[in-house]
Amino acid sequence: MAGKIKRLLALGAVVLTTAALAWAGSEDQPKAGGAPKPVITKATKGEHCVEPNDFMRRNHMKVLLHHRDETVLEGIRTKKYSLKECINCHASEKTGSVAASKDDFCVSCHSYAAVKIDCFDCHSTKPQGSMAMHPLNAETAHYAHKLAAQANSKVSAEEMAGVAQ
Amino acid sequence: MASITFREVEGSSLKYWALFGGIGLFVLFGFLSYLYMHHHGHVVTGMDNQIVWGLPHVFAVFLIVAASGALNVASIASVFNKPMYKPLAPLSAILALALMLGGLLVLVLDLGRSDRLIVAMTHFNFKSMFTWNVFLYSGFFGLVGIYLWTMLDRNVKAYSKAAGTAAFIWRLTLTTGTGSLFGFLIARELYGTSMLAPMFIIMSFSYGLAIYLMVLVAAYAWTGRTLGDAVMMRLKSLLAVFVAAALYFVVVYHMTNLYFTKMHSVEAFILRDGGILTTLFWVGQIVIGCVIPLVILLSGLGKQRAWIMIASALIVLGGIAQMYVTIIGAQAYPLDMFPGMTVKSSFYDGVVHGYAPSMPELFLGLGGVAIALLVTTFAVKVLRLLPASLDDATVAKLEH
Amino acid sequence: MSDMKSMSDKTPSSPERRHFINAATVAAGVTLVPGVMLIEVAHGRPEDQAASSAVRWGMLVDATKCATGCDECVSACSTENGWTPVAESQHKKQAPQWIRKLELQDPLTQLETNLPMMCQHCAEPPCVDVCPTGASFKRADGIVLVNRHTCIGCRYCMMACPYKARSLVHEPLNDTQKPDVPRGVGCVEACTFCVQKVDRGDGTTACVEACTAAGHNALVFGDMNDPESEISKRLRELPTKQVRADLNLNLGVRYHGI
Numbered sequence: 094m095a096g097k098i099k100r101l102l103a104l105g106a107v108v109l110t111t112a113a114l115a116w117a118g119s120e121d122q123p124k125a126g127g128a129p130k131p132v133i134t135k136a137t138k139g140e141h142c143v144e145p146n147d148f149m150r151r152n153h154m155k156v157l158l159h160h161r162d163e164t165v166l167e168g169i170r171t172k173k174y175s176l177k178e179c180i181n182c183h184a185s186e187k188t189g190s191v192a193a194s195k196d197d198f199c200v201s202c203h204s205y206a207a208v209k210i211d212c213f214d215c216h217s218t219k220p221q222g223s224m225a226m227h228p229l230n231a232e233t234a235h236y237a238h239k240l241a242a243q244a245n246s247k248v249s250a251e252e253m254a255g256v257a258q
Numbered sequence: 259m260a261s262i263t264f265r266e267v268e269g270s271s272l273k274y275w276a277l278f279g280g281i282g283l284f285v286l287f288g289f290l291s292y293l294y295m296h297h298h299g300h301v302v303t304g305m306d307n308q309i310v311w312g313l314p315h316v317f318a319v320f321l322i323v324a325a326s327g328a329l330n331v332a333s334i335a336s337v338f339n340k341p342m343y344k345p346l347a348p349l350s351a352i353l354a355l356a357l358m359l360g361g362l363l364v365l366v367l368d369l370g371r372s373d374r375l376i377v378a379m380t381h382f383n384f385k386s387m388f389t390w391n392v393f394l395y396s397g398f399f400g401l402v403g404i405y406l407w408t409m410l411d412r413n414v415k416a417y418s419k420a421a422g423t424a425a426f427i428w429r430l431t432l433t434t435g436t437g438s439l440f441g442f443l444i445a446r447e448l449y450g451t452s453m454l455a456p457m458f459i460i461m462s463f464s465y466g467l468a469i470y471l472m473v474l475v476a477a478y479a480w481t482g483r484t485l486g487d488a489v490m491m492r493l494k495s496l497l498a499v500f501v502a503a504a505l506y507f508v509v510v511y512h513m514t515n516l517y518f519t520k521m522h523s524v525e526a527f528i529l530r531d532g533g534i535l536t537t538l539f540w541v542g543q544i545v546i547g548c549v550i551p552l553v554i555l556l557s558g559l560g561k562q563r564a565w566i567m568i569a570s571a572l573i574v575l576g577g578i579a580q581m582y583v584t585i586i587g588a589q590a591y592p593l594d595m596f597p598g599m600t601v602k603s604s605f606y607d608g609v610v611h612g613y614a615p616s617m618p619e620l621f622l623g624l625g626g627v628a629i630a631l632l633v634t635t636f637a638v639k640v641l642r643l644l645p646a647s648l649d650d651a652t653v654a655k656l657e658h
Numbered sequence: 659m660s661d662m663k664s665m666s667d668k669t670p671s672s673p674e675r676r677h678f679i680n681a682a683t684v685a686a687g688v689t690l691v692p693g694v695m696l697i698e699v700a701h702g703r704p705e706d707q708a709a710s711s712a713v714r715w716g717m718l719v720d721a722t723k724c725a726t727g728c729d730e731c732v733s734a735c736s737t738e739n740g741w742t743p744v745a746e747s748q749h750k751k752q753a754p755q756w757i758r759k760l761e762l763q764d765p766l767t768q769l770e771t772n773l774p775m776m777c778q779h780c781a782e783p784p785c786v787d788v789c790p791t792g793a794s795f796k797r798a799d800g801i802v803l804v805n806r807h808t809c810i811g812c813r814y815c816m817m818a819c820p821y822k823a824r825s826l827v828h829e830p831l832n833d834t835q836k837p838d839v840p841r842g843v844g845c846v847e848a849c850t851f852c853v854q855k856v857d858r859g860d861g862t863t864a865c866v867e868a869c870t871a872a873g874h875n876a877l878v879f880g881d882m883n884d885p886e887s888e889i890s891k892r893l894r895e896l897p898t899k900q901v902r903a904d905l906n907l908n909l910g911v912r913y914h915g916i
Contacts, residue, residue: 162807168797169706169708213833215835299843306752307826310817311817370846374810378812381792385787387788388789442788443788443818595901600765602761605755605775607822
């Protein structure tokens with residue numbers, strides 16, 4: 094079963110890459126030694142994107158733009174088309190980010206297409222809870238100074254875990 | 259009425275190109291400063307969350323105010339039908355455009371997100387004085403451009419008066435808008451008054467004319483053309499009136515504030531305890547910017563061209579000091595959220611805030627001045643803006 | 659709630675005591691859950707639903723309970739929203755501060771007052787009036803925000819704010835932002851009433867949680883339009899003032915004891 098899934102994934106990756114290259118290269122293929130081809134890594138989570146890949150490749154910016162205005166101005170926080178959800182699925186396993194290294198999901202294509210991404214001037218490139226393994230994550234870190242203040246009074250691991258929950 | 263010959267400046271001498279290059283160097287410095295500030299963020303400037311508008315705004319607002327004032331000479335010619343000023347009008351219009359361009363560039367390049375200028379051009383909030391100014395500035399370019407065209411092209415000369423009148427009304431509105439950028443702010447004691455709009459208008463008259471006079475004299479001296487005393491005497495008397503009027507507004511403004519108890523401490527800050535700001539107010543704005551120029555212009559000294567130039571330069575320096583006091587002074591004084599209480603915090607509440615402008619800010623501001631001068635220098639070379647001669651005999655003929 | 663109140667009157671003195679209080683806070687968090695749940699039922703809206711003007715989020719600051727030297731609310735805000743605490747900042751003069759502690763003193767009577775100062779979430783916000791691009795805006799539920807997608811960093815809102823509530827981000831943040839709280843260099847920012855928590859249905863803010871956890875109970879957050887909300891009840895009982903009430907901006911933050 095696992096082997097089958099792996100094979101499917103591999104096939105998916107090949108199809109995705111070919112499709113991306115065909116799209117990115119469009120009419121005339123760049124000659125060998127031209128710009129390096131974008132690396133498109135399969136998302137770390139989920140089976141498929143919120144829309145077909147073809148649609149997303151051409152229209153992700155439109156749906157993101159629409160969603161962003163609804164979220165910021167009206168407080169609508171649906172998950173579909175949310176940038177945060179893109180990042181949650183597409184963050185690279187190596188860097189934990191969609192834009193930290195040149196092979197990461199967003200950067201890879203964008204640098205190939207020479208389109209500047211403005212998102213990450215303000216948005217985190219990492220998924221929520223990427224610090225979850227740390228006892229002090231985003232939700233509890235404001236206890237940090239308390240714990241530090243009591244460094245002498247020895248805080249047990251259980252208490253830390255209790256705080257983290 | 260005798261006709262006047264306008265002629266381009268030759269502009270091929272070594273001196274011309276040296277001037278051009280020298281000014282160009284400052285434009286380059288300004289641009290490099292912008293790149294530096296944009297790359298690192300405003301952290302490399304002296305500005306912070308207390309002094310949010312700094313030296314770039316001092317220069318930008320000064321240039322914008324001076325721009326609308328520089329148009330005055332042209333307005334007097336066409337709106338008020340004074341033929342003597344007609345030959346002076348084209349330079350007045352081009353100087354207005356150049357100063358406005360310099361000021362706007364500084365303003366725009368100091369934005370936290372200057373790369374998003376397109377947003378400012380496509381998203382508008384019509385309750386914002388800033389939005390109105392965006393339209394006032396663009397309209398200014400349009401109207402003064404058309405006005406200049408009617409002066410340069412014989413085919414459309416008939417529309418000159420109409421264009422001039424429109425530009426004149428527009429520039430009054432524009433400076434009202436610039437003054438109201440500050441006048442429409444409720445938070446700070448020194449702003450939030452309609453006094454600022456007319457005060458900025460009268461200041462624009464004097465700054466703009468002072469700059470105009472310096473450019474005019476320099477252009478004629480460096481090109482070896484004749485500039486008669488008749489023109490100079492008229493303009494310097496006008497300048498004296500504007501400076502006196504600006505001084506009058508400053509006095510009324512502060513006297514009014516001094517009458518209100520709630521304004522006593524902020525007035526004491528500007529007039530007595532503000533350190534460098536107090537010095538800039540009394541020495542810069544009042545003595546250098548108003549009193550000395552008035553003495554020069556109204557006494558016998560004002561008959562000598564060199565002294566008129568000195569007075570004009572002092573008015574410009576005083577003008578920059580005035581903008582500094584107006585813009586920085588109001589921010590340096592702490593917000594009075596809890597009247598009668600002393601306040602302490604990690605965010606500099608309750609304390610007078612210091613401001614040390616950084617080099618990039620200074621050079622960005624000077625870059626704006628340089629752009630204005632560069633545009634003018636280039637324009638007089640390629641366009642017929644300057645009369646071949648303004649000797650007394652030629653000018654006298656115009657009057658009849 | 660009553661036992662929480664009595665707890666606040668005791669001041670922790672020894673480390674052991676602090677330790678106990680801290681453990682108790684965790685327990686208190688659990689006992690608080692029913693109350694929190696109630697608020698959630700009242701205000702938690704589905705994620706596909708827009709913020710409604712039927713709600714007006716507001717905060718009550720009881721300055722008589724705000725402790726000298728305590729900055730729990732400030733550090734909680736910094737942690738929740740990802741801005742660097744001013745003490746740790748390389749550039750203290752330019753460091754953003756979404757919330758800060760003010761220490762007031764009457765020079766005549768020597769009376770001292772402590773209170774947190776942040777965006778007052780005005781019903782008639784001057785920052786919204788002056789913003790040239792409309793980036794500064796008020797959401798339907800009364801929360802005043804900056805849309806960083808259209809903020810050009812002109813700082814006119816900072817000139818207009820009577821509370822000095824806004825900061826410009828002066829330096830690049832290098833991907834240190836929280837996923838829920840985008841912030842960026844060159845844009846202006848301020849207290850958001852923890853809009854990410856509000857939209858999640860938490861019904862409270864990081865500063866209020868921290869103040870409650872510390873046992874001071876000086877802060878209450880809630881819907882001022884709902885007569886049954888805790889904040890509305892408290893506002894009915896306690897005399898409160900708006901800072902710079904003379905400006906008539908109808909503030910979302912009300913102070914008692916100033």
